[in-house]
Amino acid sequence: MNFIVIGVNHQTAPVEVREQFAIPEARLPEATKCLATYPGIEEAMIVSTCNRVELLARTTNGNADVQGFMRQFYGFDPAPFRQYLYEHHERDAVRHVFRVASSLDSMIVGEPQILGQVKEAYATARAVGAVNSQLDALLTRAFAVAKRVRNETAVATSAVSVASVAVDLAKKIFGNLQGKSVYLVGAGKMCELSARHLVAHGAKQIFVANRTYERAVVLAKKFNGQAIPFEQLYETVPNADIVISSTGAPHAIFRKEHGEKFLSRRKNRPMFFIDIAVPRDIDPDMNKLDGIFVYDIDDLQQVVSSHIADRHTEADRAEAIVQLEVDKFQSRLQTLDVVPTIVSLQEHLETVRQAEIDRVRGRLGAMTPEQELAVEALTRGIINKIMHTPITTLKTAARESAEATTVIDLVRKLFGLRDTSKAAQDAANGGKPGAQN
Amino acid sequence: MPLLWLRVAVVFYGVGLLYSLLLLSKQGNLLGKIVEPAVGLGLIFHFVSLVESTVLIGRLSWASIHNSESILAFLAMVVFFIFFAAYRTVSPGVVIFPIVFVLTFASAVGQKPITLTSPLLRSGWIFVHVVLIFTGYAGLFLSFGASLLYLVQERALKSKRSNTLFTWLPPLQTIDEIGYRSLLFGFPFMTLGLVAGSVLAIEKYGPLFFYDPKILLSFIMWAVYMLLLYTRWSSGWRGRRAAFLATCAFVVALGAWAANFFSRTHRFIAS
Numbered sequence: 052m053n054f055i056v057i058g059v060n061h062q063t064a065p066v067e068v069r070e071q072f073a074i075p076e077a078r079l080p081e082a083t084k085c086l087a088t089y090p091g092i093e094e095a096m097i098v099s100t101c102n103r104v105e106l107l108a109r110t111t112n113g114n115a116d117v118q119g120f121m122r123q124f125y126g127f128d129p130a131p132f133r134q135y136l137y138e139h140h141e142r143d144a145v146r147h148v149f150r151v152a153s154s155l156d157s158m159i160v161g162e163p164q165i166l167g168q169v170k171e172a173y174a175t176a177r178a179v180g181a182v183n184s185q186l187d188a189l190l191t192r193a194f195a196v197a198k199r200v201r202n203e204t205a206v207a208t209s210a211v212s213v214a215s216v217a218v219d220l221a222k223k224i225f226g227n228l229q230g231k232s233v234y235l236v237g238a239g240k241m242c243e244l245s246a247r248h249l250v251a252h253g254a255k256q257i258f259v260a261n262r263t264y265e266r267a268v269v270l271a272k273k274f275n276g277q278a279i280p281f282e283q284l285y286e287t288v289p290n291a292d293i294v295i296s297s298t299g300a301p302h303a304i305f306r307k308e309h310g311e312k313f314l315s316r317r318k319n320r321p322m323f324f325i326d327i328a329v330p331r332d333i334d335p336d337m338n339k340l341d342g343i344f345v346y347d348i349d350d351l352q353q354v355v356s357s358h359i360a361d362r363h364t365e366a367d368r369a370e371a372i373v374q375l376e377v378d379k380f381q382s383r384l385q386t387l388d389v390v391p392t393i394v395s396l397q398e399h400l401e402t403v404r405q406a407e408i409d410r411v412r413g414r415l416g417a418m419t420p421e422q423e424l425a426v427e428a429l430t431r432g433i434i435n436k437i438m439h440t441p442i443t444t445l446k447t448a449a450r451e452s453a454e455a456t457t458v459i460d461l462v463r464k465l466f467g468l469r470d471t472s473k474a475a476q477d478a479a480n481g482g483k484p485g486a487q488n
Numbered sequence: 489m490p491l492l493w494l495r496v497a498v499v500f501y502g503v504g505l506l507y508s509l510l511l512l513s514k515q516g517n518l519l520g521k522i523v524e525p526a527v528g529l530g531l532i533f534h535f536v537s538l539v540e541s542t543v544l545i546g547r548l549s550w551a552s553i554h555n556s557e558s559i560l561a562f563l564a565m566v567v568f569f570i571f572f573a574a575y576r577t578v579s580p581g582v583v584i585f586p587i588v589f590v591l592t593f594a595s596a597v598g599q600k601p602i603t604l605t606s607p608l609l610r611s612g613w614i615f616v617h618v619v620l621i622f623t624g625y626a627g628l629f630l631s632f633g634a635s636l637l638y639l640v641q642e643r644a645l646k647s648k649r650s651n652t653l654f655t656w657l658p659p660l661q662t663i664d665e666i667g668y669r670s671l672l673f674g675f676p677f678m679t680l681g682l683v684a685g686s687v688l689a690i691e692k693y694g695p696l697f698f699y700d701p702k703i704l705l706s707f708i709m710w711a712v713y714m715l716l717l718y719t720r721w722s723s724g725w726r727g728r729r730a731a732f733l734a735t736c737a738f739v740v741a742l743g744a745w746a747a748n749f750f751s752r753t754h755r756f757i758a759s
Contacts (some may be wrong), residue, residue, distance in 0.1 A: 166561065222659060223645060223660065224659060224660045225644065225659060225660070225661050226661045226662050317724070318723060319724035319726030320724060341726065341727040341729070342726060342727060344645050353648070353649075354648070357649070399655075465599045
């Protein structure tokens with residue numbers, strides 16, 4: 052398990068440093084291939100996003116000159132950046148990969164993009180043949196871990212942006228937003244952004260009112276909505292279920308008495324007011340009316356930060372899952388190492404058994420089917436009995452002791468087994484000089 | 489045997505009760521996955537119990553107070569499941585499950601051999617009257633539950649704190665629809681049930697039957713029920729005001745139920 056990760060991320064390095072190391076998408080296949088064929092490296096993958104650059108590799112003997120690769124590929128010496136770089140080996144590397152894929156290492160814990168980015172990097176690496184055996188297993192496991200974390204913890208469930216919190220709240224009030232209408236008071240950027248979110252979740256009709264009517268028309272056009280002259284604001288607002296207000300007005304435009312009128316016009320059907328203006332457009336007293344829900348920018352922000360806090364608590368649970376998965380992965384990988392040896396050992400003994408039966412068959416003369424079966428059972432039984440302990444020992448050694456390779460080598464030597472897996476790999480790597488150095 | 493099935497049903501409804509208690513005590517949605525099949529099984533056993541006792545006695549034995557509790561609980565669960573099928577949410581159960589549990593529990597532990605002495609109780613009209621009224625009750629219970637949940641959800645949204653305690657609540661509008669539709673659903677049953685009862689009573693006791701507390705309370709309940717529907721239909725009353733009215737209706741309904749014990753004309757077991 053000779054994994055190594057070297058990288059920079061948003062925690063260790065400022066953006067000026069990260070952009071030095073970033074690899075544009077177009078050059079990623081070339082870079083990945085270059086790293087995978089670098090001396091001492093068997094498999095490799097590179098993740099490069101705006102928040103992180105990760106060079107992940109499996110080395111031949113636990114150490115490889117990744118910095119040398121960086122010098123060669125980037126054309127500058129990474130040594131001055133040493134303080135920004137982190138490096139993980141073996142178990143720590145596995146843990147790091149699991150954490151990154153599960154979005155526990157992200158700036159906003161639980162954000163979903165990173166998993167997609169890692170998957171893309173993996174696809175690129177596969178396409179250029181840079182991952183095949185153990186790294187492949189590591190990544191496949193990392194994706195499974197990410198899924199488990201997402202399913203078993205609430206790390207990614209709560210909304211952590213103002214616009215998505217607004218959508219969540221609207222859903223808490225109206226169920227789904229299908230067919231709901233949204234009224235934008237003011238034609239600012241924030242209004243537009245929130246409206247876009249609501250429309251993406253099914254809101255249908257959009258009304259826009261703005262002091263400058265022309266701007267209302269422009270914004271309404273973007274949503275296929277309806278622009279409304281500002282003078283008709285109070286008559287038309289009750290037609291909407293959700294009102295987003297962000298005007299530059301110095302005083303509140305919507306007060307409690309307006310709210311009462313709206314409610315009676317709407318037969319008390321609920322309304323949701325989102326006030327993103329500072330100073331506020333909506334008198335907070337309106338929230339006291341039954342059926343009207345007013346959230347200002349601070350309220351939304353507060354929900355956002357409490358959700359972020361929740362995510363951090365959930366992240367602790369996720370870390371525990373990751374830890375467990377690292378252990379599991381490690382033991383699986385080690386057992387995996389021993390499997391080819393066991394298989395070739397069994398094949399070897401089976402050949403010996405067959406040969407011996409063929410040799411004495413002449414002397415046994417004609418046998419009844421029962422006798423054939425008995426001979427078969429006898430010889431198989433002897434082999435199985437003898438092999439039971441060595442195979443168990445091999446498996447345990449692989450799982451538990453650090454000298455697994457010594458035990459495996461010893462067994463191979465004792466029985467004169469040819470290293471089939473290595474031979475196959477050599478054949479596959481054919482034109483890769485130095486890969487086995 | 490019917491009593492055994494009823495007791496099995498009580499155990500399953502107990503899961504529902506536990507679910508409600510856990511939800512209300514910050515333990516979260518612990519039984520969320522099993523509560524629906526559990527109370528569903530309870531309903532099946534309950535049904536088996538009712539069918540068996542009907543077969544044994546030869547007719548639906550609503551005549552003892554304990555049997556009628558069981559029938560009322562049964563109908564409440566049926567209405568609950570009708571709304572569950574439409575809205576896929578068990579949350580009204582938070583209120584319904586405890587009511588159903590208490591009713592079936594009382595019925596299961598208190599059942600005695602049924603005594604039928606009043607000839608009135610043998611007529612088919614009574615059967616129609618009881619089933620209609622009870623279905624009306626069931627609609628009212630569900631609506632009452634929904635209006636309480638509406639209040640809770642409204643408070644939670646107004647408090648503006650992201651409260652993890654109430655994340656299991658369905659959206660406000662869904663709760664509202666459940667409350668209103670169950671009211672609409674129950675009203676015709678309640679009305680026809682009262683009409684059937686009145687026809688019977690006039691026949692037997694003449695017009696004086698109105699002075700009976702049971703009947704008086706029943707008509708008050710019907711009036712509140714009507715008022716609930718009217719305010720909702722005409723001015724869309726929701727939330728606090730609707731919950732207040734629904735609570736009134738529920739209390740009067742309980743009163744009407746309890747009035748059996750001191751009513752002269754309306755008794756389960758004629759003395």
